[in-house]
Amino acid sequence: MIYKLVPLKDFKKFFKERTQKERDLIDQKLMILSDDPFSKSLDIKKLKGYDGRYRLRVGRYRVIYEVFDDILVIVLADGGSRGGIYK
Secondary structure, three states: OOOEEEEOHHHHHHHHOOOHHHHHHHHHHHHHHHHOOOOOOOOEEEOOOOOOEEEEEEOOEEEEEEEEOOOOEEEEEEEEEHHHHOO
């Protein structure tokens, strides 16, 4: 099943500020994520204190996302460096 990726404003801003090389790496990871939002080949962890939110590690950055299995949608909430994304 292919999930539709829906980026929110904060994620779009984060993505736009990255270099082309970083964007390519993020795109690669997101393609795998759209096939399987819980892929064992990706570094994914469930966020504590949130229902259905996960983080995807992409190098030194983290992408926060939420999965809606019933409608096959992954909402890309935000992205950022490890030190700032969880605040």
